Amino acid sequence: MTLNAVIFGDLHCRFDYVERVADEIDRSEPPLCIFVGDFGFGDRRRIDGMDPRKWPFVDDRSPDEVLAPLVSLGCRFLYILGNHDHDNEDQYLPVVRSRALHWTRNLDGRVVEVDGVRIAGLGGTFKQKVWMPGGDAPYESAAHYLERNPKKVWHFRNPWAGHVQPHAKDRMNPGDRGSIFFDEFQALRGLQADVLVTHEPPGSDYVRSVGASCWDVISDLAQDMGAKAIIHGHVHHDYEETLDNGITVFGRGLAHGTFLDLGRFRPDFSDDRQMHYA
Numbered sequence: 001m002t003l004n005a006v007i008f009g010d011l012h013c014r015f016d017y018v019e020r021v022a023d024e025i026d027r028s029e030p031p032l033c034i035f036v037g038d039f040g041f042g043d044r045r046r047i048d049g050m051d052p053r054k055w056p057f058v059d060d061r062s063p064d065e066v067l068a069p070l071v072s073l074g075c076r077f078l079y080i081l082g083n084h085d086h087d088n089e090d091q092y093l094p095v096v097r098s099r100a101l102h103w104t105r106n107l108d109g110r111v112v113e114v115d116g117v118r119i120a121g122l123g124g125t126f127k128q129k130v131w132m133p134g135g136d137a138p139y140e141s142a143a144h145y146l147e148r149n150p151k152k153v154w155h156f157r158n159p160w161a162g163h164v165q166p167h168a169k170d171r172m173n174p175g176d177r178g179s180i181f182f183d184e185f186q187a188l189r190g191l192q193a194d195v196l197v198t199h200e201p202p203g204s205d206y207v208r209s210v211g212a213s214c215w216d217v218i219s220d221l222a223q224d225m226g227a228k229a230i231i232h233g234h235v236h237h238d239y240e241e242t243l244d245n246g247i248t249v250f251g252r253g254l255a256h257g258t259f260l261d262l263g264r265f266r267p268d269f270s271d272d273r274q275m276h277y278a
Contacts, residue, residue, distance in 0.1 A: 037082025
């Protein structure tokens with residue numbers, strides 16, 4: 001049994017690619033759409049006043065307007081946030097206020113089962129002041145960070161309030177909120193998944209060859225979870241590689257939309273304790 005998916009690499013406001021992909025979709029079989037972060041919904045304001053010939057891709061549409069062609073086809077959505085989605089309120093608020101990118105579609109720190117395939121997510125990036133693998137963790141959790149930095153509390157009423165268990169990260173300042181904390185990383189180790197979606201790349205010979213940072217701890221995390229595949233963004237390179245531990249890595253390039261059958265990573269059983277796609 002197949003699970004047709006479209007994997008979108010970092011869009012960075014190049015939303016015309018969404019329309020191009022929508023034009024290629026078979027209406028009778030709408031795929032699951034997975035976004036690996038760095039949408040770029042605030043880029044219009046960030047580079048306002050710059051030469052439009054230099055930035056022809058800048059687009060100030062909302063997430064719901066951008067994703068409307070996929071919604072109309074009946075596509076389902078899952079996503080994580082990248083580092084730039086947390087840069088400022090212009091980047092972050094459009095996502096959390098979107099209907100299409102509802103909080104139930106956010107994979108960060110959890111596992112969602114779609115048609116028998118268990119998909120996990122780890123959003124954000126590693127940051128020295130929070131936790132770098134292989135070193136000490138100055139802050140073991142977002143709650144610990146806020147306790148030690150009370151002036152960095154973001155006074156914003158989360159639109160998800162009343163619908164989802166509040167998380168300390170929701171009260172962190174933009175920028176800091178996109179950090180990967182030690183406790184959430186360790187919590188994922190206790191879950192089982194078939195596919196792990198991350199923004200940061202795992203330890204990869206290809207990523208090393210292009211001079212970008214990558215992380216063996218993500219490869220180890222996927223192995224501990226029982227995952228057969230890792231899908232990631234961040235480095236803007238489109239490639240496929242099999243790691244020494246047998247896990248297949250799919251790096252998605254800048255604004256690329258790639259069709260992929262995730263059904264081949266489905267286990268022989270379905271764990272009813274996992275969260276199912278609603």
